[in-house]
Amino acid sequence: MDPAVAELNSVTKFEIYPRTIEDNFFLATPLLAYWRDHCLVPFTGGTYMQSPIRYASMFGGFYAPGSSFNIAKRQTITALQFDTRYCYTSIPEYKEEIQVENKGENAVASLLDADMQNGVDTINVIVAIASNQHGQDMSGSGGTDRSLAINGWPEAINNGVDPSYDGLIYTTYGQQTRNGAIGSALNSTPQWCGTPAGATGVISYSLLEEGYQDASIGKKEPNLGVGNKAVTAYIKEKLVVQQRFQQERDPVWGVMGFRLNNAMILKDDYFPSLRYGATDPILGSWLTSTFTSPAAPTANSGLPVSTVCTVGEVFCFFNTFDWLFRVTDNEEFGFGFSGFVPAQDNTKVVGQIKAMVNEQCISPRTQKQFYGIGG
Numbered sequence: 001m002d003p004a005v006a007e008l009n010s011v012t013k014f015e016i017y018p019r020t021i022e023d024n025f026f027l028a029t030p031l032l033a034y035w036r037d038h039c040l041v042p043f044t045g046g047t048y049m050q051s052p053i054r055y056a057s058m059f060g061g062f063y064a065p066g067s068s069f070n071i072a073k074r075q076t077i078t079a080l081q082f083d084t085r086y087c088y089t090s091i092p093e094y095k096e097e098i099q100v101e102n103k104g105e106n107a108v109a110s111l112l113d114a115d116m117q118n119g120v121d122t123i124n125v126i127v128a129i130a131s132n133q134h135g136q137d138m139s140g141s142g143g144t145d146r147s148l149a150i151n152g153w154p155e156a157i158n159n160g161v162d163p164s165y166d167g168l169i170y171t172t173y174g175q176q177t178r179n180g181a182i183g184s185a186l187n188s189t190p191q192w193c194g195t196p197a198g199a200t201g202v203i204s205y206s207l208l209e210e211g212y213q214d215a216s217i218g219k220k221e222p223n224l225g226v227g228n229k230a231v232t233a234y235i236k237e238k239l240v241v242q243q244r245f246q247q248e249r250d251p252v253w254g255v256m257g258f259r260l261n262n263a264m265i266l267k268d269d270y271f272p273s274l275r276y277g278a279t280d281p282i283l284g285s286w287l288t289s290t291f292t293s294p295a296a297p298t299a300n301s302g303l304p305v306s307t308v309c310t311v312g313e314v315f316c317f318f319n320t321f322d323w324l325f326r327v328t329d330n331e332e333f334g335f336g337f338s339g340f341v342p343a344q345d346n347t348k349v350v351g352q353i354k355a356m357v358n359e360q361c362i363s364p365r366t367q368k369q370f371y372g373i374g375g
Contacts, residue, residue, distance in 0.1 A: 027269030029128040030252070031226050034318070035359065037252045039325035042334075043084070043356065049326055051080045051174070051362050055185035078182060080174025080360065082326075085135065085150045086333070088354045089123040091115050093340065095347040116337070119353045123335065127357055128270045134168065135358075143168045153316065156361035157369045159187035162301040165272060165314045165371040167291025173364065188215070188364040192302040192309065193372040198293070200274075200312035200374025203234050207302075207370065212261055214300075215317050215368040222317035222366065225265040228273035231313035231373050235265060238375075263317055272314045274374075287311065313373040322363035328356040 043049060054077050059070040093112065102111040127150065135151035138144060143166070151174075154164040160171045160178030171178055173186050191211050194201040215222050227235075236258065250257045250264050257266045269276070272287045290308050297303035328334050333356045340349040361367065 027125075029124075029268050029270045030250070030255070030266040031131060031224075031268050031271070031318070032124060032128045033252055034224055034320045035131070035323065035325035038320040039323040039359075041324045041326055042329040043326045043358075044329055048084065049082045049324075049358065049360060051082075051324065051360055052077055053080060053185065053362065055182040078176065080176060080186075080362070082151055082174055082358050082360050083147075084328075084356050085148065085358045086354065086356050087123060087126050087130075087150075088352045089119045089126070090350055090352050091119045091337075091340075092343065092348060092350040095349060119337075120335075123353050123355060125270070127355070131359060132270065132272050134164075134166070134170065136170070136172070138168050141168060150358045152359060153318075153361070153367070153369070156359075156364050157188045157190065157316065157367045158364070159184070159189045159298065159301075162190050162294065162297050162303055163291055164190055165288065165311050165369060167288045167311075169294070174360070186364050188367050188369070189298055189300050191368065191370045192293075192304075193370050194309060194312065194374070196304045196307075198290075198304060198307040198309040200310050200372050202375045203231070203238060203315075203370075203373045208235070208260060211368045211370060212263065212317055215319065215366050217363075217366055220319055220322070220363070220366050221262040222319050222368065223263055224318045224320050225260060225263040225315065226268045226271055226318065227265075227313060227315035228269065228271040228276045229267050230273055230275040231315045232265065232267040234313070234373060234375055235260075235315075271316075272311075274310075274312050309372060310374070311371050313371070315370045315373060317368040319363065319366040322361060322366050324360040324362060326358045326360060330356070 056074065056076045058076065059072060059074060063069065093115065098112045130150045131152045132154070133146060133149065133152045134155040135146050135149045136155055137147045154166050155170040155173055158164050158170040160169065163169050176182055176186060178186050191207060193203055193207055212222060247256045247258045249255065250266060255266065257264045259265065274287065288311055290310050293303045293305065293307050293309050295306050297305065303309070332338060333354050335353060335355045338352045338354065340351040343350045
């Protein structure tokens with residue numbers, strides 16, 4: 001078109017309203033909010049992180065007068081060990097754009113500020129999604145090598161026999177072998193909620209209640225229940241309709257939720273889900289649609305034998321006080337910004353937000369995962 005600009009557009013400014021940038025990309029994760037609020041423990045240095053655990057009792061029992069005691073010394077304490085894990089987000093800028101053009105009264109919003117906020121949100125999304133995946137080399141067991149990523153909950157909430165929602169069986173956790181010398185000390189049995197034929201099933205109150213009790217040890221009880229939108233709706237619609245008028249505002253996440261016993265139930269948009277959140281533009285798909293159950297699953301898992309199982313929706317009970325969210329106390333690597341440096345032989349500059357971060361579950365038995373939910 002000649003001329004390229006019409007008369008009206010030549011003499012009239014564009015209106016931009018609101019004078020802020022609406023976020024239509026990032027989602028929300030209460031699980032990461034709980035990690036930061038309840039579990040944050042600064043990492044002060046070392047080649048790995050270690051958490052001592054007790055896995056056995058001393059020898060003892062009833063005895064007849066004059067009989068000998070068993071005075072053998074047995075090992076009852078060992079430790080979980082986790083490596084340091086690193087992640088980053090790059091923020092590239094052109095100096096012409098941020099120093100010459102995006103300034104003054106015609107700059108509705110600061111491009112630099114917007115990109116910095118985007119970088120913070122991006123690295124938090126990376127951590128949030130990685131929390132729902134493993135951090136081991138599972139390439140020899142049908143999975144992938146994720147040994148550079150954080151050690152997420154699927155490998156923690158497992159028993160070394162039954163698969164987690166991702167179809168993988170985690171025979172080790174924190175460098176310790178499950179069901180060996182330490183017995184079942186690190187075990188939490190995943191709960192299949194589907195049908196004996198491998199299809200998804202309707203969530204039931206009995207499965208949730210029994211799973212909650214399975215994760216309760218004495219005074220320790222789960223304090224958080226998390227799932228994506230679909231499973232949260234299924235629980236509300238089918239189990240606790242009467243609680244729609246008994247919802248409460250969660251003090252950590254700041255949204256309305258409802259309780260099952262001591263656990264606040266909240267929806268997490270980054271939780272694995274068949275209906276929602278299966279694919280992320282940054283990190284791709286992380287939901288395993290189906291897997292074949294083992295030939296000898298444990299009876300308590302509810303899994304059928306050697307059957308193709310549809311994962312469907314996933315839900316977890318967490319005792320967040322039995323988790324450690326480890327972030328280095330170094331300013332630059334503790335979600336800090338490196339500052340801008342010239343990227344190459346032009347006016348482009350780039351900086352990184354970097355984090356040394358990992359997650360440790362010190363008590364897998366006080367957690368519980370459910371999958372195979374379809375309504």
